[in-house]
Amino acid sequence: MTQSKLNPLKQQLAKIPVVGPHPDFDRLTAFAEGQLLPREREEVLAHLATCTDCRELLNAAASAREIPVAESKPFLMPRPSRPPLKSWLPWVSIAATVLIAASAVIYYKNKNQFIDTVVVEIRPQPGSSAPIQSSQAGSAFSASEPPAAALQDSSAAAARPHWRINDAGQPQRAFADAAWQPVLPNETSKMDVISVFDSDVWIGGDNARLFHSQDNGTTFKLVTLPEKNGHQHAITHIHFQTAQSGKAEAADGTTWTTKDRGVTWQ
Amino acid sequence: MSPEPSTPIEDRALPIHASATNRAIEDLYSNSGARNYAIPPAAFHEIIDAVLLRYAANLTEPESAQLLQSLHVEELILARACSSGNDLAWHEFIVRFRAPLYATAFRLTHNDASARELADGLSAELYGIPNAQGRRISRLDSYMGRGSLEGWLRTVLARQHIDRCRARSKEVSLEEQVEQGVSFAASPHAETPTTDSRLTAAIAQTLAELGNEDRFLLASYFLDQRTLADIGRQTGVHESTISRKLDKLTSTLRKRVKNRLQAAGIESRRCNELLQDLDVRDIDVNVTANLKQANS
Numbered sequence: 384m385t386q387s388k389l390n391p392l393k394q395q396l397a398k399i400p401v402v403g404p405h406p407d408f409d410r411l412t413a414f415a416e417g418q419l420l421p422r423e424r425e426e427v428l429a430h431l432a433t434c435t436d437c438r439e440l441l442n443a444a445a446s447a448r449e450i451p452v453a454e455s456k457p458f459l460m461p462r463p464s465r466p467p468l469k470s471w472l473p474w475v476s477i478a479a480t481v482l483i484a485a486s487a488v489i490y491y492k493n494k495n496q497f498i499d500t501v502v503v504e505i506r507p508q509p510g511s512s513a514p515i516q517s518s519q520a521g522s523a524f525s526a527s528e529p530p531a532a533a534l535q536d537s538s539a540a541a542a543r544p545h546w547r548i549n550d551a552g553q554p555q556r557a558f559a560d561a562a563w564q565p566v567l568p569n570e571t572s573k574m575d576v577i578s579v580f581d582s583d584v585w586i587g588g589d590n591a592r593l594f595h596s597q598d599n600g601t602t603f604k605l606v607t608l609p610e611k612n613g614h615q616h617a618i619t620h621i622h623f624q625t626a627q628s629g630k631a632e633a634a635d636g637t638t639w640t641t642k643d644r645g646v647t648w649q
Numbered sequence: 650m651s652p653e654p655s656t657p658i659e660d661r662a663l664p665i666h667a668s669a670t671n672r673a674i675e676d677l678y679s680n681s682g683a684r685n686y687a688i689p690p691a692a693f694h695e696i697i698d699a700v701l702l703r704y705a706a707n708l709t710e711p712e713s714a715q716l717l718q719s720l721h722v723e724e725l726i727l728a729r730a731c732s733s734g735n736d737l738a739w740h741e742f743i744v745r746f747r748a749p750l751y752a753t754a755f756r757l758t759h760n761d762a763s764a765r766e767l768a769d770g771l772s773a774e775l776y777g778i779p780n781a782q783g784r785r786i787s788r789l790d791s792y793m794g795r796g797s798l799e800g801w802l803r804t805v806l807a808r809q810h811i812d813r814c815r816a817r818s819k820e821v822s823l824e825e826q827v828e829q830g831v832s833f834a835a836s837p838h839a840e841t842p843t844t845d846s847r848l849t850a851a852i853a854q855t856l857a858e859l860g861n862e863d864r865f866l867l868a869s870y871f872l873d874q875r876t877l878a879d880i881g882r883q884t885g886v887h888e889s890t891i892s893r894k895l896d897k898l899t900s901t902l903r904k905r906v907k908n909r910l911q912a913a914g915i916e917s918r919r920c921n922e923l924l925q926d927l928d929v930r931d932i933d934v935n936v937t938a939n940l941k942q943a944n945s
Binding site: 634 | 704712715716719752753756757791792793794795796797799800803804805806807808810811824848849852853856857860861865867868869872873875879882883884885886887889890893894898902924
């Protein structure tokens with residue numbers, strides 16, 4: 384038997400001497416939660432890069448975190464197709480909408496759709512503009528004015544809009560089975576992601592464009608992000624853990640965080 | 650590993666803060682819930698001073714202010730109130746953290762009995778173990794509020810779980826391990842081909858040029874064999890971002906190593922042969938080697 388050669392990169396990585404003292408539990412926790420000051424983060428990273436023991440601890444603690452539903456396999460599901468409506472389907476749809484409206488995260492990645500219970504995050508899929516959830520019957524109405532039927536519905540979830548980004552990168556909204564309406568008709572930059580947390584809607588896209596709505600997408604305000612490494616970022620991920628606290632991330636890894644519902648970003 | 654410093658707070662000189670920091674501490678007091686546990690402002694100041702003493706010694710005043718803002722001050726005060734034996738605080742702690750503690754222990758051990766044993770062990774330490782003078786010393790005293798209390802409990806539990814696993818593996822004899830089906834690798838020295846010294850030097854120099862985050866990513870992925878999802882969970886970054894960073898990083902690494910090899914006088918074809926070893930993680934190498942062996 385000829386033995387395979389050890390990866391020289393691994394050998395050299397293993398040879399780097401450990402830098403600095405082990406971070407205490409507080410610092411390691413704050414590192415994992417993204418709450419260290421930049422200088423402290425660098426110190427902890429320098430140590431982690433060289434300390435197998437601390438990396439093992441960090442990994443064990445991270446893996447023991449409660450797994451968000453979005454990350455658990457049973458909730459992985461393919462993009463929903465739209466079979467012919469049956470009489471009971473609207474009720475299933477309402478039930479699903481209530482669950483999702485309570486709190487849900489939907490990630491579109493490759494051909495899979497991930498559902499969580501807190502936030503909805505939508506990204507466009509090449510060659511498809513399928514909505515994030517099945518719709519119920521209803522009449523068409525404009526994005527800026529919900530129909531009376533929707534407002535009178537006793538279930539708040541039934542009036543919750545559906546979201547998608549079409550092939551042209553335009554974010555669109557629809558209530559029930561009504562027609563899709565653009566919510567940023569004058570925006571020329573291509574949008575890449577929509578994130579929904581209760582009535583807050585965040586839309587991010589090319590040229591670091593970030594829009595925020597506090598009324599389920601009826602009105603939007605452009606958010607100015609502080610400049611980091613130029614203006615040409617494409618916002619590809621938006622994630623809010625609470626209505627106040629969240630993070631926007633660009634394709635190149637640049638991140639901005641807010642703790643005040645997007646009033647200020649760092 | 651002994652990450653927790655043991656110097657008692659009262660043995661250290663308390664720092665003198667700028668007035669802005671003092672004002673920030675006063676503001677924190679009103680939001681901390683300290684009044685609920687009858688912790689007066691002076692005692693609150695001491696608690697925050699201890700945090701600043703540990704973490705803000707080398708920070709500028711704006712950084713200290715930022716640190717104060719990021720503190721989980723309400724959970725810090727809850728922890729201190731618990732360690733001082735406040736019943737109301739313990740009630741609050743049990744309501745909020747008992748179930749997550751056991752759930753975390755189960756996710757670590759994947760076994761109900763072991764999880765209970767692990768969580769009960771930490772619960773006892775949190776409640777406090779009497780020292781030589783009969784005073785209870787609670788593990789909660791070492792929580793400083795930098796991260797969430799639940800996250801801190803998770804990290805402490807993870808440390809204890811790792812320590813237990815290591816201790817247990819030492820207790821198992823070689824015979825028992827063989828009976829359990831553990832196989833031992835042959836000594837790698839005899840037949841392992843040696844790596845070209847020019848390649849190792851080029852890699853070492855290139856690694857030294859990289860930033861801390863890049864080295865951390867490489868070590869996690871290549872050395873620890875973590876998945877992209879694992880690394881994403883550890884750093885709070887989406888795994889697709891990790892994937893992009895790693896792609897870019899390995900490509901840069903290859904280019905720089907190749908440049909160094911060529912500068913050392915190695916021809917391009919030979920450089921490419923040497924760099925093949927950088928392409929795969931060891932698991933892939935072994936699979937390839939095993940497949941070849943199975944076919945022969």
